[in-house]
Amino acid sequence: MTSLRYISTRQGSRPSSERLTFEEVMLAGLARDGGLYVPESWPAWSRTEIAALRGLSYTDLAARVMAPFVGETFDAATLGRLVREAYAGFDAPDVVPLKALPVDDLHLLELFHGPTLAFKDVALQLLGRMLDALLTRSGRRARIIGATSGDTGSAAIEAVRDRAALDIFMLHPRGRVSEVQRRQMTTVLAPNVHNIAIEGTFDDCQDLAKACFNDLAFRDRHRLTAVNSINFARVMAQIVYYFHAALRLGAPERPVSFCVPTGNFGNIYAGYAARAMGLPIERLLIASNSNDILTRFIESGAQQMTGVTPTLSPSMDIQVSSNFERYLFDLFDRDGKALAAAMESFRATGAMAVSPAQLARARAAFDAGRLDDAGTVDAIAAAKRETGETLDPHTAVGYAVARHKRGDRAVPMVVLATAHPAKFPDAVRQATGAPPPVPARLAGLASRPEHYETLPNDIGALKRLMDGAAVFA
C-alpha cells in the first residue's frame, strides 16, 4: 500500500509539482514554491473506527491517529516510542486534561502541562524528537529558522536544545512578547540555540523566516527546516487532542464544538483536519483578540490588513495567519495556481476577497468572534467568579467568545486552554488583583542571565548573521 503523499498549496504555480513523503515534508518545512504542504487527501475514519479509539490512553490514541500521516517514515514501534517519550515529561497523567466547567456545558481542554506551559509543547516535544531521529539515522544535520510571537519559541528551543543534529535560530518581535515568554527563550544556554530579537512585529519575523526558505540557495546551504506550523507535523500532532476531547464527550455518537483562541490559524486548522477525517465536530469557533483579520473575514469575506495592535494576548498579535492559506486551498477547490495568484496579490495590496459562494462555505466551516483587552480583563475575572479557574489572556478570549456564541446547548463546547496563566502575570493581576502562583517550571527564571542578539527587520542582516554563525557547535 502506498502511503499518504503531500502537495503544496501553490502546486501548479511552478513547472514542477511535488508529491512528498512525510519525511520529506518534515525536513522541507515550507514548500519550494512558497506554499504550505497539505495531505493529498485526508485519511478518512468511519464511525466504527472512531468508536474503537475510545478508552485508549493519550499516547496510544496519538500513535493511532498520526500513523496514516507518518506512513513509512517511522514504523509503528518507533512512532509509539517517540510519542511516549514526547509526553513523558508532561505533568498531567492524561497529557491534556479535559475539565467540565459549571456553566453552559462548557469544557476546558488544558493544553499547557508541558515543559514550557503552552499548547505548543504538545506538538513540539514530538516534532523535536522526530526531526532528531530522522537526521540522526541518516547522519545529516539541519538548521531551524523559526518565528515566534511568544510561545512557539520557547517550546521549540526546549524541544531541540543540545541536540547535536540541529541548530535553531528563533526570531521574536522585540518588546512584543511577555517577559516570562522572552526569558523562557533567552535564558536557555545551549550551543545550538540562537535567539534573535527583531525590530518589528511577529508578521515581520514570520516574513523573514519565509524569505529564508524562499531563497533556495540559502535554504539548501543551511539545510533549513521549520518548527512553526509551516511544518505539517505540527498540525498533525495537534489533531490528536481534538479526537481525545471529542471521544471523552461522547463522539462519534455525539457531536462536539470547539472554540479556539486563534492567531496563526494552526490550532483551529488542526480541528478542521480532524473534522475532515470524520470526527463529528459541529462548530469551530475562531476567537480573535483586537487583531481580528480572520473574524472580519468570516463576517465580510475579505481579508484586509490594518496593522498589528499590541494586546494582553500577545501570542495572537498576528495579521497574516500563515495556516489560513491551507484552508483557502480547499476553499479554492485545491487550485494551487489560483491560490498562489490570490496570495501574491494579498501580500502586494494588503487585501483579498472571496466570492459570495466561497464565503458561504467558509461560514459553514467556521464561526468567529472577537474580544478586546478590556473584555479580556473582564473575561479573566468572570471566569474566576463563574468557574473558579484562572485563565491566561488567550484562553480568556476563547472563553468569552464561547459564552457569547454558545449556540445549541445540546452540543458540548470545548474551549482550548492554550497557555498557563503564570506566563502572563500582569494580565491576571489586572483582572483578579493578584498574580497567579509561579509554577515550579518557571522558578528562578527572573534571575537567570539572558542571551540574545537584536537585528533590524532586514533579511540581509539576518542572512549575514546566519552565514556567520558557527555551524553545528
Ligand SMILES: Cc1ncc(COP(=O)(O)O)c(C=O)c1O
Ligand atoms: C497561548 C496561545 N494561544 C493561542 C495562540 C494562537 O494559536 P494559532 O497560532 O495556532 O492560531 C498562540 C500562538 O500560536 C498561543 O501561543
Ligand SMILES: N[C@@H](CCOP(=O)(O)O)C(=O)O
Ligand atoms: N503564536 C505563535 C506564533 C507562531 O505560530 P506557529 O503555530 O506557526 O508556530 C507563537 O507563540 O509563537
